Amino acid sequence: MSDLTHVQARLLEFLRGEVFSPQTAVSGDTDLIASGFDSVSLVSLLLFIERTYGLWVPEREITEATFKNTRALAAVVVRLLDERQSAS
Amino acid sequence: MNASLPHNGCDTLMLGFDYELRRRGFAGNSCQIVLELSAAVDPVRLEQRLAELAGQHPILRSRPARGLKPRWKPTRAMPRVRVHERRAGLPQRLFNEPLDIHRGELIRFDLIERTLIFTWSHALMDAKSAEYFLALVGGDHLSCPETDQDWYAQRARRAGGLRARGRQAWRELERLDQFRGALPVSLATRRQPVAGRMNYQVIALCPEDSTRVRGHAARMCGFLGDTNFHLAATLVELHRLHQRAGCPTASYVLPIPVGLRPKGTRTPLFSNQVTMILHQFFPAQLGTMEQAIDAVKTGNAACLRGDFMDAGITLGQLFRGLPLPLYMRMIKHELRGEICSLFFGDAGAVDPELESFLGAGIEGFAHVPAVTVPPGAGVVFSRFRDQLLFTLVYAEGTLRNGEAGEFTRHLRERLLDP
Numbered sequence: 001m002s003d004l005t006h007v008q009a010r011l012l013e014f015l016r017g018e019v020f021s022p023q024t025a026v027s028g029d030t031d032l033i034a035s036g037f038d039s040v041s042l043v044s045l046l047l048f049i050e051r052t053y054g055l056w057v058p059e060r061e062i063t064e065a066t067f068k069n070t071r072a073l074a075a076v077v078v079r080l081l082d083e084r085q086s087a088s
Numbered sequence: 089m090n091a092s093l094p095h096n097g098c099d100t101l102m103l104g105f106d107y108e109l110r111r112r113g114f115a116g117n118s119c120q121i122v123l124e125l126s127a128a129v130d131p132v133r134l135e136q137r138l139a140e141l142a143g144q145h146p147i148l149r150s151r152p153a154r155g156l157k158p159r160w161k162p163t164r165a166m167p168r169v170r171v172h173e174r175r176a177g178l179p180q181r182l183f184n185e186p187l188d189i190h191r192g193e194l195i196r197f198d199l200i201e202r203t204l205i206f207t208w209s210h211a212l213m214d215a216k217s218a219e220y221f222l223a224l225v226g227g228d229h230l231s232c233p234e235t236d237q238d239w240y241a242q243r244a245r246r247a248g249g250l251r252a253r254g255r256q257a258w259r260e261l262e263r264l265d266q267f268r269g270a271l272p273v274s275l276a277t278r279r280q281p282v283a284g285r286m287n288y289q290v291i292a293l294c295p296e297d298s299t300r301v302r303g304h305a306a307r308m309c310g311f312l313g314d315t316n317f318h319l320a321a322t323l324v325e326l327h328r329l330h331q332r333a334g335c336p337t338a339s340y341v342l343p344i345p346v347g348l349r350p351k352g353t354r355t356p357l358f359s360n361q362v363t364m365i366l367h368q369f370f371p372a373q374l375g376t377m378e379q380a381i382d383a384v385k386t387g388n389a390a391c392l393r394g395d396f397m398d399a400g401i402t403l404g405q406l407f408r409g410l411p412l413p414l415y416m417r418m419i420k421h422e423l424r425g426e427i428c429s430l431f432f433g434d435a436g437a438v439d440p441e442l443e444s445f446l447g448a449g450i451e452g453f454a455h456v457p458a459v460t461v462p463p464g465a466g467v468v469f470s471r472f473r474d475q476l477l478f479t480l481v482y483a484e485g486t487l488r489n490g491e492a493g494e495f496t497r498h499l500r501e502r503l504l505d506p
Contacts, residue, residue, distance in 0.1 A: 024352030036351030038436070039312040043392050062311050 003081070007053075008074035014048045015070065028071040037067065045073075055080055093147055095158040095211075096240040097404025098360035102210040103152055104419060105460045106189065107412040113284030114483070115186040117211065117458045121218055122179070122290075123204040124452030125445055129226075131169045131199055133446060137225055138167040138197070145234060147358045149192045152211060156409045163192030172200045179205060183456055184285055204445065214360045215455060215468075216347060219439040221357060226445030235355045239348045240363070243398060244405035253402045260399035264422040267368050270338035272429045274486075276464025278335045281485030289480045289496050290454045293503075298476040301503045308506060309381055315434040316388070318469045318478070319344065320380035321502040326430050327374040329495050333488075340369045340429040344388075346397060363401050365391050366428065377506040431459045431466030431481075438472045457481050467499070476503075 008028055019041045020026050026035070042062070050056050057066075057080065066076045095103065106117035142148040148167060150160035165188075172178060178200060187193045187209050194212045198205040208218050224232050247256040293301065305317035323340065330337055343364035349355070365388075373383040391397055407415060420427060438453055452472075456479060459466035464486035469478045480496050487495065 019351055021350035021353035024350070037312075038347075038351070039315050040346050040388075040392075041351065042312050043388055047389070047392055059310060064311055067311065 003078050004074055007077050007081075008070055010052060011045075011049075011070050011074055011077070014045065018044060018048075026070070028074075029069050032067055032069060033064070042067065049077060053077065053081060055084065093150075093160050093236070093358070094238075094241075095152065095160070095408060096238050096359060097244065097401060097406075097408045098214075098240055098362055098364075099211055100158060100408035100415065101364070101404055101419075102360055103158075104412050104416045105458070106209065106211055108416050108460050109458065110186070112461055113282075114286065114461065115184050115458070116189065116209070117460075118187045118207050118209050119215065119218070119458050120183055120208075120456035121206045121222055122452075122454045122456060123206070123222075123445055123450050125202045125204060126449035126451055127447070128202050129199060129204065129446040129448055131171050134197060134199075134225070135169045137446075138169065138195075141225065141232060142166055145232060145358065147212070148194060150194065151190050151192045154411065158408055165192030167195050167197070168193070169197045169199065172198060174200050174203075179203070180288070182207070183288060202448070210360070210458065213358050214345075214347075214362045215433070215435045215457075216349075216439070217354070217357050217359070217361075219435075219442055220354050222445070223439050223441040223443075227441065232357060233355060234357055237356060238359060239350065239356075239361050240359070240401060241405060243348060244402045246398065247402050253406060256395070256399045257403040257406050259394075260396060260403045261422070263394075263396060263399075264366065267339065267341055267366070267423060270368070270370060271424060272339045272341045272368070272426055273335070273337045274426055274429050274463035274465075275330070275333060275335055276462035276483060276486045277426060278333075279464075279485055279488075281461060281464055281483040283484035285484045286458065287482055287484055287487075287492065288456055289492055290456070291478050291480075291496050291500055292452075292454075292472075293476045293500070295474040297504055298471070298474055301476055304503070304506050308377065309385075315436070315469075316381060316384045317506075318434055318503070319432055320377055320384050321499060321506065322430070322432055322467050323369055323374050323380045323384070324377060325495060325499045325502055327371055328498065329491065332494075333491065337371075337429065339371075340374070341423065341426070342367055342369070342430055342432045343428050345433050348401075363397060363404070365397050365400060367391070377502070426462050427460050428463050430463050431457070431468075433457060433466070433468040435468065435470040438470055453477070455479055459483070461486070 015026050110116045146162035147160050149165045150162045153161040182198050189209050194209045196207045247253045305314045309316040343366050345362045348361045367387040374380050455468050455470050457468045459481050461483045464483040466481045
């Protein structure tokens with residue numbers, strides 16, 4: 001499984017279990033904002049990413065484009081993890 | 089549907105506030121939604137709809153039964169619809185008229201020509217549920233899909249067994265104990281309002297100004313930052329109000345309501361699926377909007393990171409069986425008689441299904457909240473279509489001559505020009 005697929009799967013698992021109702025079908029392309037994702041969901045998700053990957057998503061990356069759907073978010077997380085690895 | 093539903097920790101908190109308000113001569117913890125309609129609605133048709141719903145959901149005509157397992161007990165009462173002639177000061181009088189919750193009156197409708205006032209006991213449901221309930225009552229299809237699922241209670245159980253839950257609740261009490269190091273003192277405590285009457289001001293920004301405020305929120309608070317922006321503006325103006333009034337305080341403690349229903353569901357409808365996270369802010373953090381925003385963001389992340397949201401829920405759930413006088417003493421004990429410095433709420437966008445009511449278009453909308461004394465004042469934001477609204481509620485005497493108008497004017501200006 002590629003990093004991107006793995007990260008996306010973890011994010012989806014969190015969103016399905018902690019943010020969205022069981023009746024809400026959440027896939028990689030689901031528009032999170034249109035489905036009710038709000039500011040508390042955002043902080044919860046950021047904290048989940050911090051706990052899981054030791055990465056705090058920087059302010060400049062917290063945009064509508066990043067949180068449009070899980071696929072876009074996973075791509076940003078993978079890029080940030082790669083950048084961190086390159087820097088170290 | 090179970091006719092005898094248990095109260096969760098938040099229902100009990102709302103009942104506690106109701107007890108406290110009535111004890112001090114106020115109407116209780118009942119709130120209103122006011123709709124301005126394009127045409128008057130037929131009261132008989134509305135009564136029929138309510139009777140049908142009360143038949144399906146006996147909780148709508150229940151009374152609170154306290155004890156070790158507090159719950160709703162059905163009565164024979166039916167929701168009332170009253171028709172009034174328009175006259176000066178009538179809405180204000182209706183806002184201050186108590187519901188007879190101990191005889192099963194948990195909701196009431198008042199019609200004044202094209203104005204509809206929906207009053208509901210906050211012990212029955214939260215503001216988002218009230219919006220959706222109104223959409224159901226006034227909509228084309230009268231179905232109300234209710235469940236027995238309680239997200240609040242479920243969340244409290246996540247900590248584990250009773251001992252683990254006790255430990256978690258204790259952590260929240262220890263956090264609140266620390267607030268006493270810089271004790272907040274509300275204006276109501278300084279001024280001791282005694283009149284037993286709540287006053288309201290509803291401010292509706294025009295669509296252009298509302299867009300401007302959203303732009304400021306996005307620029308200063310980032311993505312999904314509207315609530316943080318509204319809270320920061322309210323905090324800065326609350327601090328300035330205390331300064332102007334000559335009532336300094338070592339800190340401000342505000343409860344920030346957080347909805348607990350998972351996204352994509354509105355059930356359970358007749359239940360409070362909300363928790364209040366208490367945040368403490370210091371005067372040095374409230375000099376500018378930038379400082380206040382930073383304090384709000386840091387506070388939110390710290391509360392979630394430290395699991396204090398869940399700790400508060402567990403605490404609420406553990407103590408829900410206490411008799412209300414004892415329960416309220418415990419709530420007020422932490423801050424030596426205070427509950428908070430100001431009630432803050434942000435209901436966000438009004439339920440999109442609330443488009444019309446029994447065939448009449450909805451031309452205006454307002455939330456009219458209740459607030460305990462102390463703090464004796466509160467601000468609630470909402471967004472109806474493309475308009476940002478906020479309501480200031482205050483117990484008579486908490487704010488003096490001109491102070492309420494001055495506060496809402498300054499808050500509006502702060503939102504438009506942070």
